[in-house]
Amino acid sequence: MxxxxxxxxxxxxxxxxxxxxxxxxxxxxxxxxxxxxxxxxxxxxxxxxxxxxxxxxxxxxxxxxxxxxxxxxxxxxxxxxxxxxxxxxxxxxxxxxxxxxxxxxxxxxxxxxxxxxxxxxxxxxxxxxxxxxxxxxxxxxxxxxxxxxxxxxxxxxxxxxxxxxxxxxxxxxxxxxxxxxxxxxxxxxxDLFIADHGNQLMWYCLAFGALLAMMLYNASLYVFTRDRSYYFYSLYALSILIYEISATGIGNRYLWGWSEWARLNVFVLSINMSFLCGSLFARYFLGLEQYGGWCKWLNSITVAFWAGSGLLVLLGVTEVYGLAESMSLFTCFAALITSMYLWKKGNVSARYFTIAWTALIVFTMGTVMMLNGSMPYNAFTQYGQIIGFVLEMLLLSFALAERINRERKQREEAQQVALQLQTEISDEREDRVQAQQQLLELQKQTNKELECRVSERTDELEKAMSELEAANSELEKLSVTDPLTTLSNRRYFDEVLERELQRSQRTQKPLALVMVDLDHFKQINDNYGHLAGDDCLRLVAATLKKLVTRGTDLIARYGGEEFVVILADTTEDDAYRVAERIRSEIIKIHLIYGGSRIPMSASLGVAGVAMGRVMTPGQLIGAADDALYQAKNSGRNRSVVAKTNVS
Incomplete structure (x- = not known):
C-alpha cells in the first residue's frame, strides 16, 4: 500500500x-x-x-x-x-x-x-x-x-x-x-547534527507531553462526568499525537520501524482518525444533536465518510485517497462554518471552537505554503503545524473547563430556583393544612353535639363489638399463616387439600400437587447462619407468590425448607411445567450475604389426580413426596413427576 x-x-x-x-x-x-x-x-x-x-x-x-x-x-x-x-x-x-x-x-x-x-x-x-x-x-x-x-x-x-x-x-x-x-x-x-537532533527531539517531546497531559486530564474528566465531549476530545488528542509522531518520523524510528505495514499505514490511519474524532468531538461539544438541521447533517456526512475511509485503508483500498483530499477540505470548512453559525446564535462553546480552529489554520498555513513551495523551509514552516495543534488543544481544553464552570453555575441557579419554588409550595401547603384543620375542628364540634344525643353505653358496646370482631379476624388469619414466610401454614394446607380433593372427585376435574424442597438448606444454615436461612425462605416464598397467581391455587409452607403448591384444575403435565418454572426462578435468586452470593436450587416432586380417579390426601402427598425424594436422589435441582396414580 x-x-x-x-x-x-x-x-x-x-x-x-x-x-x-x-x-x-x-x-x-x-x-x-x-x-x-x-x-x-x-x-x-x-x-x-x-x-x-x-x-x-x-x-x-x-x-x-x-x-x-x-x-x-x-x-x-x-x-x-x-x-x-x-x-x-x-x-x-x-x-x-x-x-x-x-x-x-x-x-x-x-x-x-x-x-x-x-x-x-x-x-x-x-x-x-x-x-x-x-x-x-x-x-x-x-x-x-x-x-x-x-x-x-x-x-x-x-x-x-x-x-x-x-x-x-x-x-x-x-x-x-x-x-x-x-x-x-x-x-x-x-557532532553538530547529534547535538541539534537531541534538541529537536526534546522540543518534540515537550509538545507530545503537552498533548498527552491534556488527553489524560480530559479522559479523567470523562471517567467522572461521563460527558462524551471529554471522551472524544481525548480520542482527538490521541489521534493528533499519533499523527505528529508519524509525521515527524519518530514513530518509524522508535515505535514501529520493524513493521512495513505500520510504516506505510499508521500515518494514513492517523489522518482518518484525526478527522473522525475531530468531527465527533465537534458534534458533542457544540451540541449538534440539539440543533439538528443542516449543522447535524453536515457533521453526519463527515463522520460517516472518515469512518468508512479508515475502514477502507485497513482493507488496503487506496482509491479513496483522491476523494479524501476533497473531503478534508469539506470537513474543515463545514466545521468552521457550523461553529461560526452557532456562535452567532449564542452558543458559547462555538465561540471557543472557532477561535481554536482558526488558530490551527493560521499556524498550519506556513507548513502548507512550504509544501506548495511558496515559503522556504524554516523553523516556522517546520514546527508551525505542531504548535498550532498544541495551541488548539490547549484552547479547547480551556473551553471544556469553562463549560464545567458554566454548567456548574447553571445547576446552582437551577437549584436555587427549585429551592425557592419548594419553599413557596411548602408555605402554600401549610396554609392549606391550617385551613383543613380549622374545617376539621368545626366538623368535630358539630359531630360532638350530635353524638351527645346517643347513649354513651351504646357507643361503648359497639366499640367493644368492633374490636372483638377485628381481633377474631386477625386471630383467624394468624392461625392459618406461617409467620416467617406469610404463606399459608401446614394446618390450612391440610384443610384446603382435603376440600380440593372432594371437589375434584365431585366435578371430575384434575388436581395436582407440587412439593418444593430447597437443596442443601442445612449447609446454608451452617455456613451463613439461621438469619441467612430465614432470608432464603422468604425469597423462595416471594418467588412462589410471583409464579402462582391464580385465586384457586394455594401456596403453603409445609415445614422447614419444604413448600407445597395445590394447583386446581391442572394436569400432571401442566403441573410439571409450573414446577420447572419455579425451579428455574429459584436458581436465579440473587442473595448476597456477608459479601458473597449464596447459590440456591430446589428439588420438586409432582403428583396429580386424573379425572375419574380417587385419592386421599395422604396418598397424594405420599406420591408427591416419593417424586421429591427421587429428584433428590437423582442429583437435586430437578423436577420429577410421580410414576403412578392411586385409584
Missing part, C-alpha cells in the same frame, strides 16, 4: 494558498535565473557547521522509464530541470524522480559530513555518491525499508558524505512515493 499524500491533512488551505502563491512570488527571480543554468550550482563544503541546500543547488529528472544510476549520471545537461519553488520540491508525482547535486570540498583536509533528508514520507529513496576516485556509494532507505536498517537509524534519512581534500563529487538521489516529492536537505558536521 502506498502512503497517502501528506498534504491530505493540510488541503483545506489549498484555495487560499493558490491566491497567496500568485500574490507572493517568492524566489521567482532566483528560479528564473537558476532555470537558465544547465547544471546545478556547486555546493561548497567549508568549515564544520550547517549547510542548507537550496533549489539552485538541485536539478531533477522524471523517470518515465527505468534507469540505472550510471545512465542518470550520463544524462545530458538539457535533460535536467530546475525546481522553480522556494524549496527543492516538484510537487506530487506518480513517477520516480532523480535529483542531482554537485559538491566540492574547499578545505585542504578530508571531511566526513552527513547529508540529512528531513522528510520521512517517501516510499523509496536511493542515494548515490560518485567520488573523484570512481567509487560509487549507494544506500537505499525509505518507508519500504525496515526502519532499523537505515543508516544511523534516525528520524530523518541520513547519508554519509565523505570528501577528500579539494575533492568534487556528484550526488544522485532517486525518490518515489505518492506524496509530494519534497527534499529539505542539510549538510551537517556529525
Amino acid at each position: 502506498s502512503p497517502i499524500p501528506v498534504t491530505l491533512l493540510l488541503k483545506p488551505l489549498t484555495l487560499l494558498l493558490c491566491l497567496i502563491h500568485v500574490l507572493w512570488p517568492l524566489t521567482a527571480a532566483a528560479a528564473d535565473a537558476s532555470a537558465e543554468q544547465s547544471l546545478p550550482a556547486t555546493i561548497h563544503v567549508g568549515s564544520p557547521g550547517l549547510l542548507e541546500l537550496q533549489p539552485v543547488h538541485a536539478r531533477y529528472h522524471l523517470e518515465l522509464a527505468p534507469l540505472s544510476a550510471q545512465q542518470v549520471f550520463d544524462l545530458a545537461a538539457g535533460e535536467w530541470a530546475a525546481p522553480e519553488k522556494a524549496t527543492i520540491n516538484i510537487g506530487p508525482q506518480k513517477h520516480a524522480a532523480w535529483f542531482r547535486f554537485h559538491i566540492k570540498n574547499e578545505l585542504n583536509t578530508d571531511v566526513d559530513r552527513l547529508l540529512e533528508l528531513r522528510w520521512p514520507h517517501l516510499r523509496d529513496i536511493d542515494f548515490y555518491q560518485r567520488r573523484a576516485s570512481g567509487e560509487v556509494i549507494h544506500l537505499k532507505v525509505g518507508l519500504s525499508v525496515n526502519g532499523f536498517e537505515h543508516y544511523m537509524n534516525n528520524t530523518s534519512y541520513l547519508f554519509p558524505l565523505p570528501l577528500a581534500a579539494g575533492e568534487s563529487s556528484d550526488v544522485l538521489i532517486r525518490v518515489h512515493g505518492n506524496s509530494y516529492l519534497f527534499l529539505p536537505l542539510f549538510i551537517w558536521d556529525r
Whole structure:
C-alpha cells in the first residue's frame, strides 16, 4: 500500500494558498535565473557547521522509464530541470524522480559530513555518491525499508558524505512515493547534527507531553462526568499525537520501524482518525444533536465518510485517497462554518471552537505554503503545524473547563430556583393544612353535639363489638399463616387439600400437587447462619407468590425448607411445567450475604389426580413426596413427576 499524500491533512488551505502563491512570488527571480543554468550550482563544503541546500543547488529528472544510476549520471545537461519553488520540491508525482547535486570540498583536509533528508514520507529513496576516485556509494532507505536498517537509524534519512581534500563529487538521489516529492536537505558536521537532533527531539517531546497531559486530564474528566465531549476530545488528542509522531518520523524510528505495514499505514490511519474524532468531538461539544438541521447533517456526512475511509485503508483500498483530499477540505470548512453559525446564535462553546480552529489554520498555513513551495523551509514552516495543534488543544481544553464552570453555575441557579419554588409550595401547603384543620375542628364540634344525643353505653358496646370482631379476624388469619414466610401454614394446607380433593372427585376435574424442597438448606444454615436461612425462605416464598397467581391455587409452607403448591384444575403435565418454572426462578435468586452470593436450587416432586380417579390426601402427598425424594436422589435441582396414580 502506498502512503497517502501528506498534504491530505493540510488541503483545506489549498484555495487560499493558490491566491497567496500568485500574490507572493517568492524566489521567482532566483528560479528564473537558476532555470537558465544547465547544471546545478556547486555546493561548497567549508568549515564544520550547517549547510542548507537550496533549489539552485538541485536539478531533477522524471523517470518515465527505468534507469540505472550510471545512465542518470550520463544524462545530458538539457535533460535536467530546475525546481522553480522556494524549496527543492516538484510537487506530487506518480513517477520516480532523480535529483542531482554537485559538491566540492574547499578545505585542504578530508571531511566526513552527513547529508540529512528531513522528510520521512517517501516510499523509496536511493542515494548515490560518485567520488573523484570512481567509487560509487549507494544506500537505499525509505518507508519500504525496515526502519532499523537505515543508516544511523534516525528520524530523518541520513547519508554519509565523505570528501577528500579539494575533492568534487556528484550526488544522485532517486525518490518515489505518492506524496509530494519534497527534499529539505542539510549538510551537517556529525557532532553538530547529534547535538541539534537531541534538541529537536526534546522540543518534540515537550509538545507530545503537552498533548498527552491534556488527553489524560480530559479522559479523567470523562471517567467522572461521563460527558462524551471529554471522551472524544481525548480520542482527538490521541489521534493528533499519533499523527505528529508519524509525521515527524519518530514513530518509524522508535515505535514501529520493524513493521512495513505500520510504516506505510499508521500515518494514513492517523489522518482518518484525526478527522473522525475531530468531527465527533465537534458534534458533542457544540451540541449538534440539539440543533439538528443542516449543522447535524453536515457533521453526519463527515463522520460517516472518515469512518468508512479508515475502514477502507485497513482493507488496503487506496482509491479513496483522491476523494479524501476533497473531503478534508469539506470537513474543515463545514466545521468552521457550523461553529461560526452557532456562535452567532449564542452558543458559547462555538465561540471557543472557532477561535481554536482558526488558530490551527493560521499556524498550519506556513507548513502548507512550504509544501506548495511558496515559503522556504524554516523553523516556522517546520514546527508551525505542531504548535498550532498544541495551541488548539490547549484552547479547547480551556473551553471544556469553562463549560464545567458554566454548567456548574447553571445547576446552582437551577437549584436555587427549585429551592425557592419548594419553599413557596411548602408555605402554600401549610396554609392549606391550617385551613383543613380549622374545617376539621368545626366538623368535630358539630359531630360532638350530635353524638351527645346517643347513649354513651351504646357507643361503648359497639366499640367493644368492633374490636372483638377485628381481633377474631386477625386471630383467624394468624392461625392459618406461617409467620416467617406469610404463606399459608401446614394446618390450612391440610384443610384446603382435603376440600380440593372432594371437589375434584365431585366435578371430575384434575388436581395436582407440587412439593418444593430447597437443596442443601442445612449447609446454608451452617455456613451463613439461621438469619441467612430465614432470608432464603422468604425469597423462595416471594418467588412462589410471583409464579402462582391464580385465586384457586394455594401456596403453603409445609415445614422447614419444604413448600407445597395445590394447583386446581391442572394436569400432571401442566403441573410439571409450573414446577420447572419455579425451579428455574429459584436458581436465579440473587442473595448476597456477608459479601458473597449464596447459590440456591430446589428439588420438586409432582403428583396429580386424573379425572375419574380417587385419592386421599395422604396418598397424594405420599406420591408427591416419593417424586421429591427421587429428584433428590437423582442429583437435586430437578423436577420429577410421580410414576403412578392411586385409584
